[in-house]
Amino acid sequence: MLSDSHEPACSGYDGGMKRRTPAPISDDDRRLFLEAIGEVQPFAPVQAPPAAARAAPHPRMLEADEAAVPGELLDMAFDPATLEVGEELSYLRDGCPPKLLRQLKRGQFSVQDDIDLHQMNAAAAQASIVMFLAEARKSGFRCVRIVHGKGLRSRASGPVLKGLTDRMLRRRDEVIAFASARPAQGGTGAVIVLLKA
Numbered sequence: 001m002l003s004d005s006h007e008p009a010c011s012g013y014d015g016g017m018k019r020r021t022p023a024p025i026s027d028d029d030r031r032l033f034l035e036a037i038g039e040v041q042p043f044a045p046v047q048a049p050p051a052a053a054r055a056a057p058h059p060r061m062l063e064a065d066e067a068a069v070p071g072e073l074l075d076m077a078f079d080p081a082t083l084e085v086g087e088e089l090s091y092l093r094d095g096c097p098p099k100l101l102r103q104l105k106r107g108q109f110s111v112q113d114d115i116d117l118h119q120m121n122a123a124a125a126q127a128s129i130v131m132f133l134a135e136a137r138k139s140g141f142r143c144v145r146i147v148h149g150k151g152l153r154s155r156a157s158g159p160v161l162k163g164l165t166d167r168m169l170r171r172r173d174e175v176i177a178f179a180s181a182r183p184a185q186g187g188t189g190a191v192i193v194l195l196k197a
Contacts, residue, residue: 088180089166089191096176104143104194105179111192112136114145117161125161129168133195137174142195145181150189165191 092101103109115132117125129146136144146169148161169175174196181190 088188089162090179091166091170091175092177093175100194101177101179104177104192105182107182107185107192109143109192109194111143111145111185112141113139114147114190116147117165118147118149120161122160122164125164126168129165133172133174133193136195142197144193144195145185145190146193147186147190150187162189169193 090101090105092098113132113136115128117128120128125148132144132146146165148159148165150159150162169178169191176194176196178191178193180188181192185192
């Protein structure tokens with residue numbers, strides 16, 4: 001039932017309004033309170049109990065590794081190439097036998113020289129590739145490696161130097177084939193190039 005007064009029906013509810021500051025305690029109220037409770041005795045200070053000791057950490061992973069059969073971690077069936085980041089590059093000039101590209105991908109050609117394009121801008125990398133291939137041909141090298149990087153810090157357009165290397169090598173007359181390197185030689189961050197004899 002609603003009350004006739006304008007006071008809220010629920011005394012604990014302040015209607016979202018700011019609470020009023022309580023009225024100061026009068027001397028009479030203070031005296032009455034002290035008479036009602038009598039003498040007060042302060043508690044003696046008590047020292048806090050010592051914190052419980054933490055249990056030592058348990059090396060579960062170490063135990064699991066030691067419990068494994070010797071060599072089991074090394075013999076796990078997985079292809080390291082699946083751990084690579086990015087797409088593999090691959091190219092074979094028209095008219096050349098497919099066996100040549102397979103051999104190149106398997107690492108059956110010895111790399112005779114290499115160049116690293118890291119820290120270069122596109123113009124410097126392009127000039128370096130042209131000079132590097134010319135010197136390789138002059139030296140009689142058949143197989144070289146170009147490290148272009150994986151472009152992990154590239155923008156949405158993708159790895160700049162990797163794309164540049166791919167486009168340039170496809171246009172070079174002296175290039176017979178190329179493929180992304182095996183993991184030990186740089187994986188998808190490098191390309192092995194086979195040149196004309």
